[in-house]
Amino acid sequence: MSSPFTCKWGILATGGIAATFTKDLLVDPSTRNVSDVSHQVVAAASSTSAERARHFLADVGADPARCRAYGSYEELVRDPEIDIIYVATPHSHHYENTLLCLEAGKNVCCEKPFTINAKQAAHLAKVARQRGLFLMEAVWIRFFPVVVEIQRLLHHDRVLGKIHRVFSDLSIAFKPDPNHRLFNPDLGGGALLDLGIYALTWQMLVLYQHPDNARAQPRVHGSIVKTPLTGVDELTTVALNFDQMGAQGIATTNMTVKSSPHYVVLVQGEKGELSVPFPTYRPESYTLRLRDAEGELGEPQTKTFPIPGHGMFWEADACARALRDGKNEADRCTLDESLLTMAIMDEVRYSNDFRYPDSIESVRDDA
Ligand SMILES: NC(=O)C1=CN([C@@H]2O[C@H](COP(=O)(O)OP(=O)(O)OC[C@H]3O[C@@H](n4cnc5c(N)ncnc54)[C@H](OP(=O)(O)O)[C@@H]3O)[C@@H](O)[C@H]2O)C=CC1
Numbered sequence: 001m002s003s004p005f006t007c008k009w010g011i012l013a014t015g016g017i018a019a020t021f022t023k024d025l026l027v028d029p030s031t032r033n034v035s036d037v038s039h040q041v042v043a044a045a046s047s048t049s050a051e052r053a054r055h056f057l058a059d060v061g062a063d064p065a066r067c068r069a070y071g072s073y074e075e076l077v078r079d080p081e082i083d084i085i086y087v088a089t090p091h092s093h094h095y096e097n098t099l100l101c102l103e104a105g106k107n108v109c110c111e112k113p114f115t116i117n118a119k120q121a122a123h124l125a126k127v128a129r130q131r132g133l134f135l136m137e138a139v140w141i142r143f144f145p146v147v148v149e150i151q152r153l154l155h156h157d158r159v160l161g162k163i164h165r166v167f168s169d170l171s172i173a174f175k176p177d178p179n180h181r182l183f184n185p186d187l188g189g190g191a192l193l194d195l196g197i198y199a200l201t202w203q204m205l206v207l208y209q210h211p212d213n214a215r216a217q218p219r220v221h222g223s224i225v226k227t228p229l230t231g232v233d234e235l236t237t238v239a240l241n242f243d244q245m246g247a248q249g250i251a252t253t254n255m256t257v258k259s260s261p262h263y264v265v266l267v268q269g270e271k272g273e274l275s276v277p278f279p280t281y282r283p284e285s286y287t288l289r290l291r292d293a294e295g296e297l298g299e300p301q302t303k304t305f306p307i308p309g310h311g312m313f314w315e316a317d318a319c320a321r322a323l324r325d326g327k328n329e330a331d332r333c334t335l336d337e338s339l340l341t342m343a344i345m346d347e348v349r350y351s352n353d354f355r356y357p358d359s360i361e362s363v364r365d366d367a
C-alpha cells in the first residue's frame, strides 16, 4: 500500500473554530476509515501576539517541536513549509486575509461565509484562478457522509420521486451582545451570513444540485427583520423558486429562537418525506418516511452516521486530495456555488436595505 499524502497546514487566527478545526486535523484519519491522506499542523498565527499563537498550538495538542507560532498573519503566509492556510477570522476579514494568502502564493480554505458579498468572492476566485492556486470556502457540511448519502437517495435513487419543496432552517438563540461578532456589523454579523448560509446550503445540495434542475439559478425573494440592538439581520427568510423542476425552497434563520429539534431540514416529495434533525450545521442522521398505497406516510426509518471527532476533517481531507491531485477546487464545494450562494445573500440583503459598512463591503481597486 502506498503511503498517504500528507497535507501541511497553517492556521490563520486562534479563535473558537480555529481550535476546533485544528483539533480535527490531529484526529487519526483511520478512525474515519481514511488512509490516502493525512494532515500535519506546521504553523499558526495570531494577529494579537506570537505568545497567543504558541498557547493555541499547545491547547489544541499540536507537536511544539514541529510547529511555528507567529505574531502576525504576514509572517504566516511567508512560511515555505505550508501547503494550505485555513482562514478562521470573522466574516469582515475573510476577503483581505484570503487575498493576503493568495498573493503570497498559498492555497486557501476559508471559513464560511466566503466573503461579505459576491463581488469580493468573485475577486478571490479570479486571483486564485490566475495564480493556479486551490481555493475553497469551508462549508464543512458538504463533505459529511450523511449528506453524500442523502444526495444519492434523492438524486440518483429518487426515493421521493419528484421533489416539491424543501424547508431548511438554522436558528440559534444567542444572548444579545453588541460586541459579539454575531451582532457586530463591523465584523459582518447577522443571522444570514453566519447561520442562514447553512439553510441555503441545504437548498443548494438538495434542489440546486438536483439533476432535474441542471444547475439553473433560482429566483430569490428574501425578507429580513433587523435587530434594534445593532441593525444586523436577526430574523431572515428566503424563498427560492427552482422553476426548471417546479420546486420551491424555503430557507429560514434567526438568532433569537432555536430551531425546532426534529424537522430542521424537511424534503417533501411525491413518494414521501426526508428530514434531518438539529443541528443542520453538523448533521448526524436522516429520517425517511415513504407513503403507502393509500398515500399515508409510513413508519420512520432513521439512519445515523457516527462522527469520530467534530466532523471538520472531511472537508480537510477534500482539500488534501485536491492538492495531491493538482486540482484547484474541491468537487463538492466549487467556487461557482460559493459565488452563487454569496449572490443569493446579496440579493436578500440589498433588497431589504441591509448593507454592511462600506469599509467591509468594498473591493480593492484591482478587483
Ligand atoms: N464551520 C463552523 O462550524 C463554524 C464556523 N465559524 C466561522 O469561523 C469564523 C470565525 O468564527 P469564530 O472562531 O467563532 O470567531 P472567534 O471570535 O472565536 O475568533 C476569531 C479570531 O479571528 C481573529 N481576529 C482577527 N481580527 C479580528 C477582529 N477584528 N475581531 C475579532 N477577531 C479577530 C482573532 O484571532 P487572533 O487574535 O489570533 O488573530 C480571533 O480569535 C467565522 O467566519 C465563522 O462564521 C464559526 C463557528 C463555527
Ligand SMILES: O=C1OC[C@@H](O)[C@H](O)[C@H]1O
Residues within 6 Å of the ligand: 172, 194, 195, 281
Ligand atoms: O458556523 C457556525 O455554526 C455553529 C454556530 O454556533 C456558529 O455561530 C456558526 O458560525
